[in-house]
Amino acid sequence: NAPLPNEDPLIFGNPSNATPDIANENNYLMPKPQYTISYNRSKATPNWVAWRLDSTWIGSTPRQDDYRPDTSLPAGWYQVLDTDYSGSGYDRGHMCPSGDRTNSIPNNSATFLMTNFVPQLSANNQGPWEEFETYCRSLANQGNELYIFDGPSGNIGTIAQGHVVVPAVTWKVVIVLPNGSDDVHRVTRATRAFGIIVPNQPPLDINTPWRNFRVTVDAVEYLTGYDFFTAIPKNTQELIERKRDRE
Numbered sequence: 001n002a003p004l005p006n007e008d009p010l011i012f013g014n015p016s017n018a019t020p021d022i023a024n025e026n027n028y029l030m031p032k033p034q035y036t037i038s039y040n041r042s043k044a045t046p047n048w049v050a051w052r053l054d055s056t057w058i059g060s061t062p063r064q065d066d067y068r069p070d071t072s073l074p075a076g077w078y079q080v081l082d083t084d085y086s087g088s089g090y091d092r093g094h095m096c097p098s099g100d101r102t103n104s105i106p107n108n109s110a111t112f113l114m115t116n117f118v119p120q121l122s123a124n125n126q127g128p129w130e131e132f133e134t135y136c137r138s139l140a141n142q143g144n145e146l147y148i149f150d151g152p153s154g155n156i157g158t159i160a161q162g163h164v165v166v167p168a169v170t171w172k173v174v175i176v177l178p179n180g181s182d183d184v185h186r187v188t189r190a191t192r193a194f195g196i197i198v199p200n201q202p203p204l205d206i207n208t209p210w211r212n213f214r215v216t217v218d219a220v221e222y223l224t225g226y227d228f229f230t231a232i233p234k235n236t237q238e239l240i241e242r243k244r245d246r247e
């Protein structure tokens with residue numbers, strides 16, 4: 001079930017060179033019709049999740065809330081359970097949000113596979129993180145398409161009897177284009193690309209605006225060691241990655 005070519009969230013590049021090779025267990029590529037994951041077996045979380053968002057993905061399907069193990073993981077790998085976060089003090093934090101996949105029941109349900117989650121502080125998940133998700137959907141509803149990457153970084157402990165690593169921060173990177181075709185080749189130095197890095201430990205005020213955490217793409221590349229947007233020619237890539245977003 002590979003994504004349709006015009007929906008491939010990796011057309012701008014594969015930031016960690018993830019591969020669908022079970023020997024590559026900590027950078028294991030899992031393409032799904034709704035989003036693509038680089039999975040980390042030892043952390044039992046994604047390294048990153050990538051998806052494309054435009055208004056056609058947004059509809060009126062209610063949250064399915066059908067949290068469940070991802071049985072598409074290779075045989076023998078630990079499958080995180082829906083109950084593994086219970087009592088941990090952390091939210092099940094969607095990486096590809098439920099709200100970005102509301103055009104059908106199967107598409108919304110896919111966001112509840114446990115490979116799409118990291119342990120998130122509620123003040124992060126329900127605060128600036130969620131506010132930024134809503135902002136991205138507003139851009140899509142205004143006629144834009146977005147390519148989004150997000151994931152965890154750092155290690156401040158584990159939950160689920162040591163199975164699942166709790167990140168120190170969660171980060172996100174977006175590139176925003178008006179709806180159109182041939183997306184990689186119409187990026188210019190004026191194209192909007194930026195990120196956020198949000199603390200995943202106290203103190204964090206749930207009411208902090210997402211813009212307080214806004215950073216350049218370069219800052220997320222430095223944090224994670226990943227290289228985003230490698231399909232964009234180097235000059236333009238460097239320009240948009242170091243530019244500060246002010247909108």
Ligand code: MN
Nearest residue numbers: 093094125130
């Ligand atoms: Mn969330």
Ligand code: MN
Nearest residue numbers: 227228229230
């Ligand atoms: Mn880059």
